[in-house]
Amino acid sequence: MSQTLLLRVFPPEQQNIGMGMWAMTLLLGPALGPIFWGWLTDNWSWHWIFLINVPIVVLAMFGGAALLRPIETERRIIPIDYIGLILLVIWVGCLQIILDIGRNHDWFGDPLIITLAVTSVIAFLIFVIWELTEDNPMVDLRVLRNRGLSVSLVVLAISFGGYFAGFVIVPAMATGVAWVHCDTGWLFFLIFSYRGATDGTACCAVDASV
Secondary structure, three states: OHHHHHHHHOOHHHHHHHHHHHHHHHHHHHHHHHHHHHHHHHHOOOOHHHHOHHHHHHHHHHHHHHHHHHHOOOOOOOOOOHHHHHHHHHHHHHHHHHHHHOHHHOHHHOHHHHHHHHHHHHHHHHHHHHHHHOOOOOOOHHHHHOHHHHHHHHHHHHHHHHHHHHHHHHHHHHOOOOOOOHHHOHHHHHHHHHHHHHHHHHHHHHHHHO
16 A cells, blocks of 8 residues: 555656655664664663654654645545454454464463464454455455466565564574674664665666666
């Protein structure tokens, strides 16, 4: 959705710039965020992790209202797929709880994790069947019939999964090496953010120009 809005806001000759800015923000945020928030917590207070977002959100609200109002399309009232929404909340919620507490509950050695896993799988299967047969689905899965879109989503998921996994695995492993001190582990975040920002910006610029 964000990319679609950027393509509508930017004129055709500047769309590659917009996509480059989008990629740089998307990839730099998760890398620089932990460093900056850690500095705020150590030097000011953990409250500022949340308070510092207030002026940014206010600026984004006014900027979005000013930029998106001219391109607003005609509004249509579409029925809400409440059943699909409930199923989505159930299977995603159960999966999220498993990932959050699974390590502390010995994963599938705990009956609670098994119950959540079974519930998530059943709700997911019902969700897929329901969304494919609903006239106004909450998530239109029919678009996945497009082979290009499906392959792109799979590649994107694998790429971003590996990219963000590096933020967690590499600094933790590096701080365990004798020559890397824990206070300098943040340098690896900068390395990942630099490579991700430059590569992502270049790819988006080429894609937009094509």
